[in-house]
Amino acid sequence: xxxxxxxxxxxxxxxxxxxxxxxxxxxxxxxxxxxxxxxxxxxxxxxxxxxxxxxxxxxxxxxxxxxxxxxxxxxxxxxxxxxxxxxxxxxxxxxxxxxxxxxxxxxxxxxxxxxxxxxxxxxxxxxxxxxxxxxxxxxxxxxxxxxxxxxxxxxxxxxxxxxxxxxxxxxxxxxxxxxxxxxxxxxxxxxxxxxxxxxxxxxxxxxxxxxxxxxxxxxxxxxxxxxxxxxxxxxxxxxxxxxxxxxxxxxxxxxxxxxxxxxxxxxxxxxxxxxxxxxxxxxxxxxxxxxxxxxxxxxxxxxxxxxxxxxxxxxxxxxxxxxxxxxxxxxxxxxxxxxxxxxxxxxxxx
Ligand code: ADP
Ligand code: DP6
Ligand code: CO
Numbered sequence: 001x002x003x004x005x006x007x008x009x010x011x012x013x014x015x016x017x018x019x020x021x022x023x024x025x026x027x028x029x030x031x032x033x034x035x036x037x038x039x040x041x042x043x044x045x046x047x048x049x050x051x052x053x054x055x056x057x058x059x060x061x062x063x064x065x066x067x068x069x070x071x072x073x074x075x076x077x078x079x080x081x082x083x084x085x086x087x088x089x090x091x092x093x094x095x096x097x098x099x100x101x102x103x104x105x106x107x108x109x110x111x112x113x114x115x116x117x118x119x120x121x122x123x124x125x126x127x128x129x130x131x132x133x134x135x136x137x138x139x140x141x142x143x144x145x146x147x148x149x150x151x152x153x154x155x156x157x158x159x160x161x162x163x164x165x166x167x168x169x170x171x172x173x174x175x176x177x178x179x180x181x182x183x184x185x186x187x188x189x190x191x192x193x194x195x196x197x198x199x200x201x202x203x204x205x206x207x208x209x210x211x212x213x214x215x216x217x218x219x220x221x222x223x224x225x226x227x228x229x230x231x232x233x234x235x236x237x238x239x240x241x242x243x244x245x246x247x248x249x250x251x252x253x254x255x256x257x258x259x260x261x262x263x264x265x266x267x268x269x270x271x272x273x274x275x276x277x278x279x280x281x282x283x284x285x286x287x288x289x290x291x292x293x294x295x296x297x298x299x300x301x302x303x304x305x306x307x308x309x310x311x312x313x314x315x316x317x318x319x320x321x322x323x324x325x326x327x328x329x330x331x332x333x334x335x336x337x338x339x340x341x342x343x344x345x346x347x348x349x350x
Contacts, residue, residue: 001051002099004134008126009160010042010112010119011035011165012194012307014252014299015232016259018225019216025175026154029216030229032160033166033236035193035309036186042118046108046127047136054103061107062124063114078129078152079104086136099136106131113201117272117303119159121208125152126159146180155208162186164240166233189243194314197306197322199276208302211263211270221265225258245311249297252309253284256299262301274304279325284308287321 011034019029058079060067069075069283086100108127113121120305129149133140146157148166157179158165163186170178206214215222232251239247277300284298295314299307310318 001049002097002135002299003047003049004131005045006131006134007039007043007045008130008159009037009162010037010123011155012037012119012213012299012301013155013158014236014248014309015255016227016301017154017160017167018212018259018262019222020154020175020212021169022175023213026150026170028154028167029222031167031169031233032155032158032231033164033183035154035164035192035194037157038186039162040284041168042110042112042123042196043258044120044123044127045109046106046124047132048128048131049105050099050102050160051105052102054105056103058104059106060128063109073125074152075128078125079132080139081148081151081250082129082136085138085140087262089136089138092276104132109194113198115203115207116201117157117200117204117305118196118198118299121153121230122155122159125149127157129150129156130160140303143179143181147175147178150175150180153208156259163188164237165350170181171249181292183237184240189240191243191312193310193312195306195308195310195318195322197280197326199274199304199306204272204303206270206272206302211266211272211302214268214270215262215266218267219265221260221262225262228258237325242336246294249294249309260300272302272304273300276312276326277306280306280308280322281323283325284318287318291317 013032013034015033017028017032021027021029058069060069060075067197070108083100090096090098090100094270108124110120110124112118126149129145133145140159146160149160150157158167161180163182164184166182166183232255236248236251258271261273281298286297287296288294296308296310308318
């Protein structure tokens, strides 16, 4: 039996992907840009096994529960593309074991909520592609693999790189230039931190796939958003390159708001943000106002959970503000006054 295990981290987009121009190949309506989080935090870990003696047919388990692999479906496409690349290697070198002909058994675990708007499809499909590429010992580089991961879940193409990653929408009809590339490495701006605020770990009501399709079909505001994205891509790349946090933060918050506006403009509308998410936006806006400069940026994917970007020097202040307004049960237990969130004083400068 041959086996390979790989972990892939989550990536959180600052300029969001929302809309497909080709639903089969997963070609986006716009380029996007994200930050890949640290391996040690939110990640998917996938083990792939190939053995001649396995019963016919590939099988996959996600968090211990079997998922069906449909031929021509997303998982099926990723597996068959990578198998095809393995076959090319086997044809070149007859001494290689014929892994391309053997059934696969794949097991994946997420160490964070699945399908809750924390980009599990990104880390999940990236880990799947990377584990099969390792099992098959493929020579393809990360950008080439990103073309396959993209067909599993669009956002997954960006999780094959660390650091700051752009997914170029591309112009080719076959999707051969719709791929991810690293614009800056993970060591470029180590002072930046991402604070994940889990508002709800429940599975979302509208998946990203069906939500964005409905947006493409019904939202007139999407057209306006698409006009804005190219300059935002340039500006945020520039901000990252020059480590201009304020510029990075404004673009990130504006693009998150623009994405959620487009969701509201979808018919029937999609509500990913809940009241707690909106309060988090207000807390960050107030924190920035009272600081006299922008020290934190919120962004929300297709779910109510917030990701807050901040620099090391301010992260304590950001955590303090969040904890003050949204104490966890643990915080409540040590609070001698047992104050409720709404009774807390609004003073960020203490
Ligand atoms: P999210 O906001 O978490 O990315 P999506 O609606 O985009 O939510 O995608 C969730 C789906 O992604 C899951 O229902 C599952 O089909 C797939 N997925 C998530 N994690 C994995 C994984 N580790 N391996 C394979 N597929 C995964
Ligand atoms: C809001 O990549 O999950 O997180 O391609 O249909 O699988 P599919 O969708 P998915 O969409 C992600 C949307 C987003 C923004 C982003 O990550 O860029
Ligand atoms: Co997703």
